[in-house]
Amino acid sequence: MRDTPAPGMAAEPLVRVSALSKRYATQAGEDIHALEDVSIDLVDGEFVAVLGPSGCGKTTLLKILAGIELHDHGEVLFKGKPFNGAQTGTGVVFQTPVLLPWLTVLQNVVLPIRVLGLSLPQGTARARELLELVGLKGFENKYPVELSGGMQQRAAIVRGLIHDPRILLMDEPFGALDALTRERMNVELQRIWLVNKKTVFFITHSVSEAAFLADRVIVMSPRPGTIVDEVKVPFARPRDIDLTSSADFGRLTTHLRHKLGSHESAHD
Numbered sequence: 001m002r003d004t005p006a007p008g009m010a011a012e013p014l015v016r017v018s019a020l021s022k023r024y025a026t027q028a029g030e031d032i033h034a035l036e037d038v039s040i041d042l043v044d045g046e047f048v049a050v051l052g053p054s055g056c057g058k059t060t061l062l063k064i065l066a067g068i069e070l071h072d073h074g075e076v077l078f079k080g081k082p083f084n085g086a087q088t089g090t091g092v093v094f095q096t097p098v099l100l101p102w103l104t105v106l107q108n109v110v111l112p113i114r115v116l117g118l119s120l121p122q123g124t125a126r127a128r129e130l131l132e133l134v135g136l137k138g139f140e141n142k143y144p145v146e147l148s149g150g151m152q153q154r155a156a157i158v159r160g161l162i163h164d165p166r167i168l169l170m171d172e173p174f175g176a177l178d179a180l181t182r183e184r185m186n187v188e189l190q191r192i193w194l195v196n197k198k199t200v201f202f203i204t205h206s207v208s209e210a211a212f213l214a215d216r217v218i219v220m221s222p223r224p225g226t227i228v229d230e231v232k233v234p235f236a237r238p239r240d241i242d243l244t245s246s247a248d249f250g251r252l253t254t255h256l257r258h259k260l261g262s263h264e265s266a267h268d
């Protein structure tokens with residue numbers, strides 16, 4: 001039996017993940033215990049970052065939230081109702097931009113509009129606005145190969161936002177970028193988020209990226225992934241990249257590194 005949040009102004013989480021667990025059976029007959037007893041609430045408009053060692057089940061959790069992987073036990077509720085299957089309420093940005101090479105930037109970005117059968121003229125107008133917002137005005141008719149990695153990733157972010165999802169799920173979206181581009185993308189993403197105010201679930205290996213971007217950072221243990229810590233990030237927004245050299249920021253990242261253990265300590 002689970003408490004039902006009171007109706008009205010009570011802050012019901014947009015997404016509630018309770019006691020989630022997941023095992024994979026591999027083709028070799030192994031039993032991989034990926035997630036154990038994971039519970040997370042995502043509040044509407046909140047930016048949540050997830051840190052955890054490689055293989056601890058972060059992508060598995062994101063796929064369950066996206067409706068592209070099933071869980072074994074526990075419950076995922078969206079606005080208090082069971083969450084079933086892929087749905088229009090989520091946008092996903094993967095680690096690699098996965099743009100289709102034979103489509104232009106604009107055609108790639110409006111793909112979810114076509115797949116979901118939404119209005120193409122409206123979707124195209126929104127695509128142009130969002131592409132301008134991420135600095136890709138003038139690149140609408142280019143092909144992915146003509147763009148840098150960072151530009152492709154920005155196009156992929158626009159594609160994740162194009163159908164106006166309530167939740168944006170991002171799986172290490174900047175993992176493949178060089179440090180400077182990554183920093184710029186962090187500032188850019190914060191700007192986009194401040195304009196759009198989506199609920200963001202952001203997976204990263206970078207402690208400083210998590211602390212810079214998030215309202216709340218969740219730290220996971222090695223596999224089977226469980227939550228070992230949850231930290232509220234107190235810094236005011238908009239955050240400037242200089243924040244990352246402040247003593248308060250240093251204390252927070254030291255704490256997060258400590259919670260992560262030795263696995264990620266040398267990362268950034």
Ligand SMILES: Nc1ncnc2c1ncn2[C@@H]1O[C@H](COP(=O)(O)OP(=O)(O)OP(=O)(O)O)[C@@H](O)[C@H]1O
Pocket residue numbers: 024025026032034052053054055056057058059060061223
């Ligand atoms: N389809 C699958 N079949 C079998 N095992 C899987 C499958 N997908 C993931 N796994 C295993 O489940 C565990 C968790 O994988 P997952 O991809 O969720 O980890 P992760 O935290 O995202 O790792 P990384 O940080 O390296 O991306 C790993 O041990 C992985 O090998």
Ligand SMILES: [Mg+2]
Pocket residue numbers: 058059060171
């Ligand atoms: Mg992963």
